[in-house]
Amino acid sequence: MTSTGQQRKVTRTGISSVHRTVDGSVLTAPARLCFIVEERYENDVMPGAVVDVLRSWGHEVDVLRPHGTVADLWDLLFTDSTRYDAFVLKTVSDGPGQTLLDAAAAAGLTTVNDSRAIRLARDKAVAAVRARAAGIPFPKTWFASRTALLDQIPADAYPLVVKPNNGSSLKDVHRVDSPEELARLDVDDSTRMLAQPYLPNPGYDLKVYNTGDEVFATVKRSPLHPGAAVVEEQIPVPPELGELALAVGRAFGLDIYGIDVVETPDGYVVLDVNDFPSFGRVPRAAEQLARTVLRVTRRSALAATTAPAVTIDPTSAPAAMEATA
Structure with missing residues (x-):
């Protein structure tokens, strides 16, 4: 992936999904976006293809590489006019990019996904408890x-x-x-x-992706059954599986995500939750993800303009301090 507007040709084939999850148009004015991308994903299709699509639509996209850049947080987050409308994260689970995204959220800026939702999903122990508390089938x-x-x-x-x-x-x-x-x-x-x-299973996992527009499902060879004869392909999304994927998104507060699912004799069970996965074998994934990034950015901007103003009485804080002294 490059930081220029050079286009990357991406070929995707497969069956269209059956679940539409959101409606509405995307931003019409150019957005200013910052993608935080770690070295491991620098040359992968994702998120480079999304960057390419957004630039082709006329939006301004910078790529911040935390492994090779010292980030001036004051310049990045505190300027006279907001430098970016949103920050998008594609990093490993314990990488430094998460810190930069959390810093953007702490400054009140929009992040995709929500930084708190990413934290919930990336700590697998926390994710297990969150899923269990939300009634999602989980081991x-x-x-x-x-x-x-x-x-x-x-x-x-x-x-x-x-x-x-x-x-x-x-x-x-x-x-x-x-x-x-x-x-x-x-x-x-x-x-x-x-x-x-x-959990007893057919010898393969189901990778279920939500682009923010649609839910897709693919068959993926299980790491526990490396020798199994599995055809890795996109498959239609049964209604029960689609509803399970949407329930995970609601429970974690994620807009863009994937889940690993296994089909057991007792039904579908979620094994893992991933923010911004690879979206392999998902047709038109880059365009759908780009629309979602813009939609989340617009949603946050609208929420900020309609939020009630908060005023602070400058005399209240000293009074409170005196009361506790």
């Missing part, structure tokens, strides 16, 4: 501050799936069938880990 979850503590999980809970609490891209996800197998697992003991019961 029972154990959290361990270091790998060695997982041996305290009862033997009758096996087989287990263990993975890092801040993992991404399905890396370091393991099935262990016994405490003895867990003891042989080669994982850094300083890693914060999650463990969940292994």
Whole structure:
């Protein structure tokens, strides 16, 4: 991905989705946007294709690379006129980009997704509890501050799936069938880990994406079944699966996201929630995501213009301080 307006050709094919989630036009005046993109995603299709589309529509888009730039927060966030209408994040779960996005939110600026929603989704232990509290089907979850503590999980809970609490891209996800197998697992003991019961499944996962316009579903080979004969493709979205995806978005406050789902004998179960995933095999993904970014930006701008003004009595704070002295 480049920081210029050079266009990137992206080819996508597949079946159109069945769920429309939002209506309304996008911004008509040019928006000023800042994409925070870490090195890992610099040459990926996403979010570069979204940047290209927005620029082709006449919007101003800068790309901030936290791995190679010292960010002047005062210049970035506190200027006489607002420098950017919104900030968009595409980084790894524990990367420095999250700090920059949180700083933008702390300054009262628009972020896509909402920075608090991203925090909820990226800490997998917190995400599990949030999903459970919202009534979303999610596996029972154990959290361990270091790998060695997982041996305290009862033997009758096996087989287990263990993975890092801040993992991404399905890396370091393991099935262990016994405490003895867990003891042989080669994982850094300083890693914060999650463990969940292994759920019987067809041997593949469903990746469900919400672009903000539509919900899509694709079949993806499971990291727990690497040898399974799986055709990775887009599939129609059953109504129950589409409603589950929308329920996750409402529970977390996300506009752009994906979920990993497994189909069990008891129905669909959500395994993971991802803000701004790859949207692989989703047709017209870049255009749909660009529309959502503009829609969220417009929504926030309208909310700011209609919010009641807050006035502070300059004498109240000293009085309160005197009262507590």
